[in-house]
Amino acid sequence: LTPAQRGAIAFTVSDFGALNTDTLETHATPWRLAAAALGLHDVDQHGGALTPERVRAVMKRFGFLYPQRIGNWPEGLPAPTRALEAPMGISLGVVARDAPTVRLTASNLACAACHAGTTYNVDGSANTSIAWLGAPNTSLDLEAYVQEVYAAFKAERADERRLMGAVQTL
Numbered sequence: 001l002t003p004a005q006r007g008a009i010a011f012t013v014s015d016f017g018a019l020n021t022d023t024l025e026t027h028a029t030p031w032r033l034a035a036a037a038l039g040l041h042d043v044d045q046h047g048g049a050l051t052p053e054r055v056r057a058v059m060k061r062f063g064f065l066y067p068q069r070i071g072n073w074p075e076g077l078p079a080p081t082r083a084l085e086a087p088m089g090i091s092l093g094v095v096a097r098d099a100p101t102v103r104l105t106a107s108n109l110a111c112a113a114c115h116a117g118t119t120y121n122v123d124g125s126a127n128t129s130i131a132w133l134g135a136p137n138t139s140l141d142l143e144a145y146v147q148e149v150y151a152a153f154k155a156e157r158a159d160e161r162r163l164m165g166a167v168q169t170l
Contacts, residue, residue, distance in 0.1 A: 005074045019108050033153075065087055
């Protein structure tokens with residue numbers, strides 16, 4: 001791979017070592033649990049059904065992107081094709097530990113959360129279907145995201161059975 005290709009891959013999908021069981025104590029989150037809590041919290045506030053699309057809409061409210069493609073992806077390099085369970089800029093990975101036994105999908109922020117932005121149409125409107133690596137994500141509100149994850153965990157912990165059912169649903 002060329003340096004540009006290696007850089008694009010790392011920038012877009014690497015966790016740079018930030019996904020492990022130790023970071024769960026500070027700033028990584030158990031992704032499926034967080035997504036379920038955010039979705040249920042939104043259902044509780046606005047009604048409706050819990051779906052993956054609803055979680056996606058919640059994440060978009062914080063400015064996270066779910067682009068269909070990356071406009072400046074290096075030529076000759078296949079574009080990332082994984083189904084976007086999480087938005088661009090949220091690294092997902094399975095973290096594990098033997099003692100105590102822990103194995104779960106965790107999430108953490110990656111470069112592209114802040115440093116990949118939308119492109120714009122000729123009329124100046126945002127084109128959120130195309131992201132541009134290196135452009136600022138001027139819509140991202142990490143403070144609101146962190147506060148909402150905390151509020152959702154706090155609100156949804158009262159009914160563990162419902163929360164775990166939501167994890168299975170999603």
